[in-house]
Amino acid sequence: MEVILLTTLLVWAGAGIRKLRKQGLWKDMIVYACLWATSTTIITLHRFNIPVPNPLDGIAYVYQPLSYLWKQWFS
Amino acid sequence: MELNEKVTLRQFNLLMILFIIGTSILLSPASLANYAGNDAWLSAILSVGIGMIIVIFFWMISRQFPGSNLVDVSEQVLGKWIGKAVSLMFVGFSLLSASTVLWVIGNFLVTQIMPATPMLFLHFLLMLAVVYGVLLGIEVICRTVEIFFPYIVTLLMIIFFFSIPSVQIDRIRPWLDSGFKPVLEGALFDVSVSMLPLIVLFMVYPKLVTDKNRALPKVLTSYLIAGTFIIAITFITTTVLGVKITANQAYPTYVVAKSLNIEGLIQRAEVVIAVSWILTIFFKLSLYFYASVTVLAQTLNLKTYRTITVPMGMLTIALSVIVYPSTTYANEWNETTWLWFALTFGIAYPLLLSLIAMLRGVKGRSHP
Amino acid sequence: MKQKPLLKLATLSLCALLLSGCWSKRELNELGIVTAIGIDLQDDQYKVTVQVINPSEVSSQEMTTRTAVSTYTAVGNSIFEAIRRLVTQTPRQVYMAHVREIIFGEEMAKKGIGKALDFLSRDHEMRTDFHLTVAEGMEAEDLLKVLTPLERIPAEKAYSSIKAGEKYWAPVQSVKISDVLSAMLSEGDNPVLTGMRVVGDPEQGSNLDNVEKVNSPTRIKISRLAVFQKDHLAGWLTENQSKGYSYIVDKVHSSAEFVPCKDADKGGITLEVFDSTSSMEAVVQAGNPKVTISINIEAGIAEVECPLKLSETAVIHQVEKQFEKRMNNMVTGTVEVLQQDLKSDVLGFGELIHRTDKTYWKTVQEDWENIFPDVETDVKVNVKIKRTGTIVDSYQKDMEG
């Protein structure tokens, strides 16, 4: 099942990249490939239960002092 | 980037209404009741009031930079490279918002309607529709909004009107039971959920809306309509279910719909009513996604945003499965961090742009 | 350019759909439709009894020898576990969206129903429109086994008689889970549940011949209200007290009230209550809360056995006074029982005081259970007779006079 899905994704991506290359949109192609690679990696890793760093944790870390203050003010 | 689409102010307003009530209609009552207890509805009114100021503020900014969307403004004001960096951060904001919204809708479906279905699959299908819509363009999305809007309003009205018999005003008295602070806290949270994300409309309004004559009163009116929906649904849920139950429910609005019972007319119809929320959330999701895709494409000077729409959709799906590991995490993150995250991009960012522009004397292109 | 993504997406989605299959799917003939759940305690474990419909028996035109419902019982550490364990006995997956009654055994109710309520409100399949009831003096399992005439599904029978009772007979009230939860969660309020009991021999009730007689020997009866203190059963109200309760909390749609004639042997007058509105007001004076209950009843004369000249206003007034007195006694009696014997604030006095004087409430909130019995109450009943029915005077009067 996973293999089929992954193949579908890759074929899909390949088709998209080929089309962009034909049109000569190099920048689009690079962005396309990067985005696709990132998302496929994340989904695959998630599928096999390998922990993926959660961007929300990072954001929470940045805003930690602020939310701490906030909590204090309202409690 | 080619932007030859046209959106009428009317369509824009409808889109904005759906964008505001999007997730709020499902989640706000619970969080408001959680913060403000009996005064959840006061909190909602307060948040709509604060939101009004935000809308006027946004309008002023749009007047300051006429005809330029968010990416244009950033690059004009902050210079090419810093502007691009900030725009990329904004892509992050809207993309994460899109994936959290996607998660919300998937989670709602999995919890309430189809528990055995894998969320990834639901996300995939939903995103399919969203990607398709964005590929067709914002103009088409706006037309779809026009088609669905009457149904959404009708279904919401069904909840409102048929819940009136079971409203027990006693349940929300006494007022201001635990003081004003929780009311304010709840209001601020609601503002951050419903009103601050309106910033993404800056990717639509400045360039694509055609008839901007006397826009402010119309926009404000529609904003108030959206606000009324939120206030009404908060009021209904807390008075029908009671504050404690509302606060403890994951989806209080759904429970209200479940208990609607007009014998022989409307009964057991919560799934049908849930359709209206899925629709509103769908449009909210589409707009977030549209913003993230167009901002990225414009920042990178791509010819058209359409080429990167599909992989961005995949990325949204990928993010949506990892952003919230559990409902508990989601609630906690929303309560602690989301407010600040939304404040940064919803208020601080445009405010800074506006101030810097005034200091440096940059003016938007009048008409590109 | 424009059509291509559509085609691609369409084919892909179709593939995905076909690959994936259907997860949450249940065919109708795979469902065991549960109409009632009985929850009992058995050695610290939950014993869950479900009443499942046999669809072909219910909808078939001719009478069959099989019963319209079957019951299954399973024991588990939690209700959910017990329900899942039912699969080992039932041929089909139990489906609970059509549950009409949740019945707690009396023992279970005494121990506390809070934990059960968690499951009932958490599970997504449960709806919110079922009635919560307590089996009076027996286990829920036994009650669920009784077959009923007229309505083939016993739970459906109970559901409709509670609904009808709520409309036409004051002591009966339908209690939904949201009522119970909000009363339970609030500090100054307590829930009541509808009581059900079996008249006759429960053993015999589970036989098909129970419904083959004109006068079924074993029947389910909606009896009285069960008063809860938080989540455990505190005691039962009598029928009259249940009536009083319904009047106080303003849940009476229509009912019948009886008052004996002055000459008690002759019989009495019966009123048909069309409308009853009640309001409660609380005053806190010098730290002493006082609650005033005022009830306004509009009624018509339904039956007269006394020789009275009802065409005279004075007589009508007199009757009104009689009823006011009687109702007053009934309501006061109810309040007294609740305050003194059961010590449970099912009337919501606490909430009332909270609403009127929140600062005072903050001081007594913690100790409310002990303060409640001492709350001073004042009952005002106002009866108005609007109609005398299709005739005016009583025939009795002429026969005697």
Place this chain on the structure above:
Amino acid sequence: MPRYSRRKRQTPKEETSTDKLGKSLQTNIAQFKQTLGDSTDIVIRNFKAGQTGSMDIAVLYTSGLVNEAIVHDFVLDTLMVQIRQTPLDTIEKQDYQIIKDFAMTGGNITDIDTMGKLFDHVLSGDTVVMLDGSIQAMAIDTRDWESRGVEEPSTQSVVRGPKEGFTETLRTNTALMRRRIKDENLWIRTKPIGKKSKTDVAVVYLNGVADEKVVKEVYHRLDKINIDAILDSGYVEELIQDETYTPFPTVYNSERPDTIAAGILEGKIAIIVDGSPFVLLVPALFVNFFQAAEDYFQRADFSTLIRMVRYLAFFLAMLTPSVYIALTTYHQEMIPTSLLVSLSAQREGVPFPAFVEALLMEITFEILREAGVRLPKAVGSAISIVGALVLGQAAVEAGIVSSAMVIVVSLTAISSFVSPSFSFAISIRMLRFGFMILAATLGLFGILLGLIILTLHLSSLRSFGVPYLSPMAPFIVADQKDAILRFPRWKLTTRPRLISQQKITRENGEAPKPPKRSRRKKRKKQE
């Protein structure tokens, strides 16, 4: 416009021969015969004319396409008998002109100078007269072939309203249009399309009312057609529609002259194709497929009601089986308990899942319907008996399908016949299966998803530049008068905004009023 770039159309190449006619009649005729392969329906009459019989004349026509009586009376008779005594030989070289000017009594005469034109005229029913020694020939319009008379249209029939329908003959059809709109601005332009068939295609519109841009676009698209034959207006429709990959028709077609005339009066453009009784109308909007001709002949209130029923039927036809599947397999909580019990009793013993059951019945029904259309009328009723009674009843009794499913399928079938436009009903039939798959996979959520995608798709469609869903999206208040509702006649004062961008106002709308009381009184006094 990348949409068109892929098709790489060219303007049709002139394939017909441009060879000039020779002087020698014999050579010309020989070439003519050879090219046509001695086809037996071509009549070539050779004779000599003039006092001395010195002039060789040939009369060519296609038997069956001409009115033989006219050919005999006005061509052959004239040439062979009436001008017998004319000394033709004396006026040499000009005899062609003389014969044309003085002898031919036909109404419409064209000069021919090439072989190609010769073929065109002979094969389309003209009679050609060729003179020896002349490099020109004359074609006399004698077209008159067997054709169906104007009859009641077989589709879109009405209870009240005109019962004329278009026929296969272009001229009859244009005449039917002219008879309805006697305005000098009704422009009819004809051009032949199809390399082999050379079918006449007429574009009819109201000049000054129809949008110039759309008219140009229509001509542009018609010009781009490069095909060997047009046998029906369906060919043209498929070649000029905006979007190929859509289940919805973006070109309206009708057999009713009144419907087409109404469309033309709204500013639309009709395309009449010779040989087809179905006339096309563009731009076509979603709402047009719900407007039946009769709506405008009945009272407004009634029409509105019926139109709403039509919309309801549209959704029923599209969604009933899928909603049934969704409810019975995913959302049983939505079905009232007693109904659920009886449904599940019916399904007791049905071996298939609801989806397969529905699919089975729907496909059976589609087969039945198709068989009913193709079968001779006499057998048709037998088929419907077998289909409806035997198959339906027997299937239920055998326990293969539940009786509720039979009800669902029949409701769907009946609803799909409500649509006033056949081409639209087909699209509903197709979509129904898609929705059934979605419902079987995801329940109501799947249906919702399908509806969202469908609406997105519909919103993206355009018919000749006009958004398909207008006046709903984009919402136009003024056009709501004739979309879902049908306002009273005196309120229908403006043309649809997006269709005719000029001359929006059609008439002065004023509600009919009974004469005022006071006036009547006055009149009485006067009397």
